Amino acid sequence: MFAYVIRRLFIGVILLLVMSLVTFVLFFASPVDPGRYACGKNCSPAQIKQTNKALGYSKPVVEQWTDFLKGVVAGRQYPDDAELRAAAPQLVTDCPAPCLGYSVVNSTTVNEEIKEAFPVSLSLALAALVMWVTGGVIFGTIAAVRKGSIVDRGIVAASLVFYAFPAFFIGIFLLKFVAIKWQLVPPPAYTPIAEGGPGLWLQGLLLPGLTLALLYMAGYVRMTRAFVLESMTEDYIRTARAKGLKNRRVLIKHSMRAALTPLVTLIGLDFAGLMGGAIITETVFNYNGLGKLAVEANLTYDLPTIIGLVLLLGSFVIVANIIVDVLYAVIDPRVRVG
Amino acid sequence: MSSFLSVRDLKVHFPTVDGVVKATDGLSFDLAKGKTLGIVGESGSGKSVSSSAILGLHRNTTAQVSGEILLDGVDLLKVSDEEMRRRRGKDVAMIFQDPLSAMHPYYTVGNQIGEAYRVHHDVSRKVAKARAVEMLDRVGIPQPDRRVDDYPHQFSGGMRQRAMIAMGLINNPGLLIADEPTTALDVTVQAQILDLLQDLQREFESGVIIITHDLGVVAEMADDVLVMYAGRAVEYGTTKEILTHPEMPYTWGLLSSVPDVSGDTNAALVPIPGNPPSLLSPPSGCPFHPRCQHKDKVEGDLCSTVLPELVPGTRTEGHLKRCHITNPDVVFEREVLPEIAPDLVEER
Numbered sequence: 121m122f123a124y125v126i127r128r129l130f131i132g133v134i135l136l137l138v139m140s141l142v143t144f145v146l147f148f149a150s151p152v153d154p155g156r157y158a159c160g161k162n163c164s165p166a167q168i169k170q171t172n173k174a175l176g177y178s179k180p181v182v183e184q185w186t187d188f189l190k191g192v193v194a195g196r197q198y199p200d201d202a203e204l205r206a207a208a209p210q211l212v213t214d215c216p217a218p219c220l221g222y223s224v225v226n227s228t229t230v231n232e233e234i235k236e237a238f239p240v241s242l243s244l245a246l247a248a249l250v251m252w253v254t255g256g257v258i259f260g261t262i263a264a265v266r267k268g269s270i271v272d273r274g275i276v277a278a279s280l281v282f283y284a285f286p287a288f289f290i291g292i293f294l295l296k297f298v299a300i301k302w303q304l305v306p307p308p309a310y311t312p313i314a315e316g317g318p319g320l321w322l323q324g325l326l327l328p329g330l331t332l333a334l335l336y337m338a339g340y341v342r343m344t345r346a347f348v349l350e351s352m353t354e355d356y357i358r359t360a361r362a363k364g365l366k367n368r369r370v371l372i373k374h375s376m377r378a379a380l381t382p383l384v385t386l387i388g389l390d391f392a393g394l395m396g397g398a399i400i401t402e403t404v405f406n407y408n409g410l411g412k413l414a415v416e417a418n419l420t421y422d423l424p425t426i427i428g429l430v431l432l433l434g435s436f437v438i439v440a441n442i443i444v445d446v447l448y449a450v451i452d453p454r455v456r457v458g
Numbered sequence: 459m460s461s462f463l464s465v466r467d468l469k470v471h472f473p474t475v476d477g478v479v480k481a482t483d484g485l486s487f488d489l490a491k492g493k494t495l496g497i498v499g500e501s502g503s504g505k506s507v508s509s510s511a512i513l514g515l516h517r518n519t520t521a522q523v524s525g526e527i528l529l530d531g532v533d534l535l536k537v538s539d540e541e542m543r544r545r546r547g548k549d550v551a552m553i554f555q556d557p558l559s560a561m562h563p564y565y566t567v568g569n570q571i572g573e574a575y576r577v578h579h580d581v582s583r584k585v586a587k588a589r590a591v592e593m594l595d596r597v598g599i600p601q602p603d604r605r606v607d608d609y610p611h612q613f614s615g616g617m618r619q620r621a622m623i624a625m626g627l628i629n630n631p632g633l634l635i636a637d638e639p640t641t642a643l644d645v646t647v648q649a650q651i652l653d654l655l656q657d658l659q660r661e662f663e664s665g666v667i668i669i670t671h672d673l674g675v676v677a678e679m680a681d682d683v684l685v686m687y688a689g690r691a692v693e694y695g696t697t698k699e700i701l702t703h704p705e706m707p708y709t710w711g712l713l714s715s716v717p718d719v720s721g722d723t724n725a726a727l728v729p730i731p732g733n734p735p736s737l738l739s740p741p742s743g744c745p746f747h748p749r750c751q752h753k754d755k756v757e758g759d760l761c762s763t764v765l766p767e768l769v770p771g772t773r774t775e776g777h778l779k780r781c782h783i784t785n786p787d788v789v790f791e792r793e794v795l796p797e798i799a800p801d802l803v804e805e806r
Contacts, residue, residue, distance in 0.1 A: 356560055363573065364543050364545070364546035453611070
């Protein structure tokens with residue numbers, strides 16, 4: 121198992137290298153001059169040249185890429201050009217390893233940007249995950265047990281309705297009505313645990329988490345329902361009933377154990393995707409998470425931030441995949457390899 | 459006759475959108491303690507459905523079950539769901555055809571066997587596990603104290619079936635239903651499993667119902683045989699009587715499709731032509747008549763219009779058959795026996 125994880129991690133690193141190269145190439149293949157963008161509207165050609173030099177855009181793409189990789193491994197300093205650094209030592213920014221780059225737009229290193237946004241996205245994704253998995257499994261199981269009844273149809277229909285509404289509708293509804301107009305909960309604002317303690321932290325996550333959870337829950341309700349129903353027809357369920365087990369025990373110990381295994385894979389991938397994918401929800405509730413950061417970076421042509429985020433979010437998916445596979449072996453004894 | 463298990467006029471019907479599927483239609487039989495009943499028939503003849511009804515596994519489904527299932531004088535169709543649940547696995551246990559799919563892949567063999575014990579006995583996990591080890595040892599699993607922690611997929615087919623038997627017998631049930639216990643196993647293992655079942659039956663004094671389509675299994679195991687076709691009993695009697703003097707063309711067909719290694723090995727097997735009938739719209743009259751090769755021996759169109767009653771045959775009172783042929787003993791001796799076992803004809 122250990123060797124397997126190492127091998128998977130190795131493949132993951134190669135994948136990330138390829139991703140970063142592709143992002144670099146795509147960026148420079150576009151007709152926009154990044155130096156001009158970074159410098160601003162009223163720059164003279166000389167200023168643009170200076171900017172390019174400071175950011176390293178004047179170098180060939182492949183050299184920029186290797187510089188970037190060096191920065192990730194050993195850290196680097198900005199401005200990129202040694203002459204410029206020597207000319208104005210007071211303006212030099214140090215970017216320790218793993219350095220993902222320097223964002224001119226926000227005048228800070230990408231690492232700092234991510235350090236700000238990451239806890240927001242992580243909190244949001246965690247809150248949503250807990251809500252949608254709990255809700256999805258409970259409602260999906262109830263629907264399966266009461267298959268064909270009003271309860272079943274109601275649950276499936278309701279989950280579909282929530283799924284059909286776009287995130288900005290549910291988000292704005294929760295914000296404008298539940299929080300502001302009816303004042304059922306305080307208006308959500310992200311408070312780190314360090315500042316406001318777990319209570320305020322959770323309170324802030326309630327509505328945005330719910331917005332995301334409602335969106336994801338529909339799929340989980342339907343899948344849980346289908347998996348539980350499928351497992352109920354298995355021979356081992358008949359065996360369990362023939363032993364004289366109570367229905368509840370047959371359902372929880374025998375049926376759900378088998379039904380929930382495939383969900384683990386989906387949970388891992390959805391969670392990783394949500395880390396950078398909750399763009400609309402983060403925008404509606406004005407949460408400065410990774411999704412919002414990515415959108416802003418794209419709008420301002422902020423290459424270092426874009427590359428940093430691509431790699432970070434890519435590594436989330438890769439790591440989540442490895443964790444899911446390891447978990448799978450823990451859950452299903454047949455997968456365990458000798 | 460006060461028998462241990464007495465089934466009377468058992469009907470299991472499944473209403474579907476296309477009509478009612480009469481999986482079992484008016485089945486009656488008896489079983490004494492320590493005896494074995496073999497239920498024989500093709501796939502879909504209602505064997506498994508009938509035995510599931512004895513365990514009450516059709517409760518809370520759409521199936522309609524009627525009749526009487528008296529176990530030690532108690533009608534299992536009338537007891538409450540909770541009472542039935544308490545009897546399942548304790549008074550009546552069942553072992554299934556394919557032990558790989560019948561055991562939960564995510565739990566150890568010991569966990570699953572111990573669970574069967576813990577449902578009916580208020581004991582700790584440790585005690586249940588010790589009991590599981592004891593049972594695994596009893597059914598001939600080597601190193602049971604180590605194998606108890608294995609998962610089903612780590613067992614061989616024969617060992618899994620032994621483990622299933624251990625699970626079935628752990629509560630010492632009065633009645634054990636074995637649903638095709640050897641079908642998924644290879645031949646040498648089949649014989650071992652059947653021997654084991656017989657040993658355990660003697661030891662535990664259980665009544666056993668063995669469901670099979672293999673007349674070889676019946677010949678070895680069963681005291682009585684019930685031949686089923688399209689949800690009904692078509693022949694019922696002692697094993698010796700049914701196997702040596704069958705009086706129903708379907709039983710003849712079953713006999714002639716059994717390979718005989720002691721006889722002429724070049725002899726072609728004679729399968730029963732056609733397929734089992736649809737239980738949704740069974741043929742009129744005798745359900746076997748479209749496949750019957752002997753219906754010309756019955757006058758007129760009796761076979762296709764009137765369902766024959768299950769009545770005593772020509773030889774003994776206890777031998778029941780459902781056929782219009784008036785002289786089945788003669789037909790069997792003259793036409794069927796020479797075809798399936800010519801060497802036996804001379805002996806007689």
